[in-house]
Amino acid sequence: MFITIIPVITEDEIRYYKQLDERQGRLFLGLKAQSLGRSGVRLVSEAFGADIKTVRKGKSELSALPSTPTKRIRKTGGGAKKN
Secondary structure (H helix, E strand, C coil): CCCCCCCCCCHHHHHHHHHCCHHHHHHHHHHHHHHHCCCHHHHHHHHHCCCHHHHHHHHHHHHHCCCCCCCCCCCCCCCCCCC
16 A cells, blocks of 8 residues: 655745745755655755755755754843843
């Protein structure tokens, strides 16, 4: 018995991808490709209109990410002041 799984990439995901900067976009494509498995790179490349090399680079960057963020988003001392 063969089971065919058709990956779904929504319009919302495509709109979201277009709002990301270069690095974030690569990481998003890499994550999507990993989640789709064996032919994920090709499928993601076709669906998002991205180069295959970009998706592959995103996958490799994703696997090389540290488990905790390395830089802060907010400046030190930012936020509400304590009395």
